[in-house]
Amino acid sequence: MxxxxxxxxxxxxxxxxxxxxxxxxxxxxxxxxxxxxxxxxxxxxxxxxxxxxxxxxxxxxxxxxxxxxxxxxxxxxxxxxxxxxxxxxxxxxxxxxxxxxxxxxxxxxxxxxxxxxxxxxxxxxxxxxxxxxxxxxxxxxxxxxxxxxxxxxxxxxxxxxxxxxxxxxxxxxxxxxxxxxxxxxxxxxxxxxxxxxxxxxxxxxxxxxxxxxxxxxxxxxxxxxxxxxxxxxxxxxxxxxxxxxxxxxxxxxxxxxxxxxxxxxxxxxxxxxxxxxxxxxxxxxxxxxxxxxxxxxxxxxxxxxxxxxxxxTPPLPEPREPVRPDRHDLEFDSVTFRHGDRTVIDDLSLTLPEGRRLAVVGPSGAGKSTLLQLLARFHDVDSGAVRIGGADVRAVDTRTLMSRIAIVFQDVYLFEGTIEDNIRLGRPDATEAEVREAATAARLDEVIDRLPDGWATDVGEGGALLSGGERQRVSIARALLKDAPIVLLDEVTSALDPVNEEAVHAGIERLVAGRTVVMVAHRLRTVRDADRIAFLDAGRIVESGTHDDLLRRGGRYAAFWEISMAPAANGGVDVRASGS
The missing domain is CATH 1.20.1560.10 (ABC transporter type 1, transmembrane domain)
Structure with missing residues (x-):
């Protein structure tokens, strides 16, 4: 013993x-x-x-x-x-x-x-x-x-x-x-x-x-x-x-x-x-x-x-001789990823130039969120390679990789502490002025002004004392403060009310400006301004192009678009493509 x-x-x-x-x-x-x-x-x-x-x-x-x-x-x-x-x-x-x-x-x-x-x-x-x-x-x-x-x-x-x-x-x-x-x-x-x-x-x-x-x-x-x-x-x-x-x-x-x-x-x-x-x-x-x-x-x-x-249990291996990417373009090169017996991503190839926006849409279980996780190296691929700036993410040490990426998830987790504490997780050495600027850009100042303790408000375990929209604004402020060149967005407005959705969208626009962006879209109307849209199904890209190009083709994306727009035209609610 x-x-x-x-x-x-x-x-x-x-x-x-x-x-x-x-x-x-x-x-x-x-x-x-x-x-x-x-x-x-x-x-x-x-x-x-x-x-x-x-x-x-x-x-x-x-x-x-x-x-x-x-x-x-x-x-x-x-x-x-x-x-x-x-x-x-x-x-x-x-x-x-x-x-x-x-x-x-x-x-x-x-x-x-x-x-x-x-x-x-x-x-x-x-x-x-x-x-x-x-x-x-x-x-x-x-x-x-x-x-x-x-x-x-x-x-x-x-x-x-x-x-x-x-x-x-x-x-x-x-x-x-x-x-x-x-x-x-x-x-x-x-x-x-x-x-x-x-x-x-x-x-x-x-x-x-x-x-x-x-x-x-x-x-x-x-x-x-x-x-x-x-x-x-x-x-x-x-x-x-x-x-x-x-x-x-x-x-x-x-x-x-x-x-x-x-x-x-x-x-x-x-x-x-x-x-x-x-x-x-x-x-x-x-x-x-x-x-x-x-x-x-x-x-x-x-x-x-x-x-x-x-x-x-072996962690993800760290490279013996790590490299530092000098660009921020993204590439999936014949990537296959399995989870258990299920193939989630199947021989997928995709490129995104630096500073461009990619929107990934598709039905539930298509593997959309998994693409973001592979970029952040939450998993290692079974075959192929995921590259940032031409460097395989497996050849980049974890600290360097995560310093280049800001992630905003659909389900935001906040640590027990104040709002300022949670924003500072993006960059602990940031000045007070930088923290305030990030909060204002995320329209979090509106929330802080109406809270009794302002910046000193305790968010509770997991952020339970804030609403979903308020937690999302904290998450965006955290990502803004981090100021990473690559931004990954995972259905960040899927469950927000119109007021919070408008505020979060404003924060996202500030966040993604001039950066390489991959977004998993829940509401299809949020992807129309993307430089490229990839329609994913069963781990494969079945369609790819701009919003207007895909609508003209009349394929899977066009069908999804018509379904999502029909209720809005009739005064109803959006039909959403659920996440994966």
């Missing part, structure tokens, strides 16, 4: 961990040796020779005092190293999650990562702080006492030593018997965590359907499965607990029988037999604690294995 722990954390932590383990082991050995001093004490007392017992009692007291001091230092070292490891684990986990491909964050990952980052990391790192000391003591102290027994009488010592494989076998059998049940319980915990998140996110739908007082069936089912899995896990561990208890009791009984036999035969004194049996009885408590400690360690080891698996 220590080897896995160091693999998860990195070997820079090896020295303090090994030093702590060595200190714990030394403490456990001293504890066992201190009990050895009880043998002459008890032998002298049984012979009613108090004078002979006195120096051994003094030595025993001194050994206990030294043991207590070492135990304090050992426990303190464990807590300090555990705290350091916990901090290092969270830092490494956060850094690694930030470098994983966006495609890795599929369904179910929210529950899995939240459990692992919360309870999982704490349980795994509790090994050093809370579990290792009692476990080392439970394993090493009895072995030290057995060594003492061997020194006093090799027959009783050998009998006690032969019991060690039996205890180890029970522990191994218990671990194997509970492995499947523990894995199922973790799976159920992960499912339930995902259901809780789903339940919270589904509140608007549930309330709109008048189901606020009803139970959420999927969550209830998950909680029932957790209860069943926990019961099975407890029941699977019960035979091991009973087996260990019976094994320890059988060992003590065997030693008692052997000691009695030796005493009756005159091979050993009765007082010495009783003293050694007292030592053997002292082994019982730590050995019995192995059942509980073993279960906790197996749980911690399982979490460590999950951390190890997650941290071993």
């Amino acid at each position: 220590i080897r896995m722990l160091l693999r998860v954390l990195g070997h820079q932590y090896a020295r303090p961990v090994r030093r702590t383990v060595a200190l714990m082991t030394t403490t456990a050995i001293l504890e066992g040796l201190s009990y050895a001093l009880l043998v002459p004490v008890l032998a002298a007392l049984f012979e009613r020779d108090a004078a002979a017992a006195r120096p051994w009692l003094i030595a025993f007291g001194a050994a206990v005092a030294v043991y207590a001091g070492l135990r304090y230092v050992s426990d303190l070292s464990g807590f300090r190293v555990g705290t350091t490891l916990l901090r290092g684990t969270y830092r490494r986990l956060g850094d690694h999650l930030a470098r994983l491909p966006i495609g890795w964050y599929g369904p179910g990952r929210v529950g899995e990562v939240s459990l692992l980052a919360g309870r999982g990391v704490l349980q795994a790192m509790s090994v050093i702080a809370h579990l290792l000391t009692p476990y080392v003591s439970a394993a090493v102290t009895p072995l030290t006492i057995v060594a003492v027994m061997l020194a006093h009488d090799w027959r009783l010592g050998l009998a006690a030593l032969l019991a060690a494989p039996a205890v180890a076998a029970v522990q191994l059998w218990t671990g194997r018997a509970t492995a499947a049940a523990d894995a199922e319980r973790h799976h159920r915990d992960q499912q339930a965590a995902g259901r809780v998140v789903e339940y919270l996110q589904a509140q608007p739908v549930l309330r709109a359907g008048g189901r606020t007082v009803e139970r959420f069936g999927l969550l209830d089912d998950s909680l029932r499965e957790i209860r069943r899995a926990s019961r099975r896990s407890a029941l699977s561990a019960l035979p091991g607990v009973l087996g260990l208890s019976l094994t320890v009791q059988a060992i003590l009984t065997a030693l008692l029988v052997l000691g009695t036999y030796l005493a009756l035969g005159g091979g050993i004194g009765a007082a010495e037999v009783l003293a050694i049996l007292v030592l053997a009885a002292r082994c019982a408590d730590p050995l019995l604690s192995l059942a509980d400690l073993g279960g906790q360690l197996r749980g911690a080891r399982a979490e460590l294995a999950k951390l190890d698996t997650l941290l071993s």
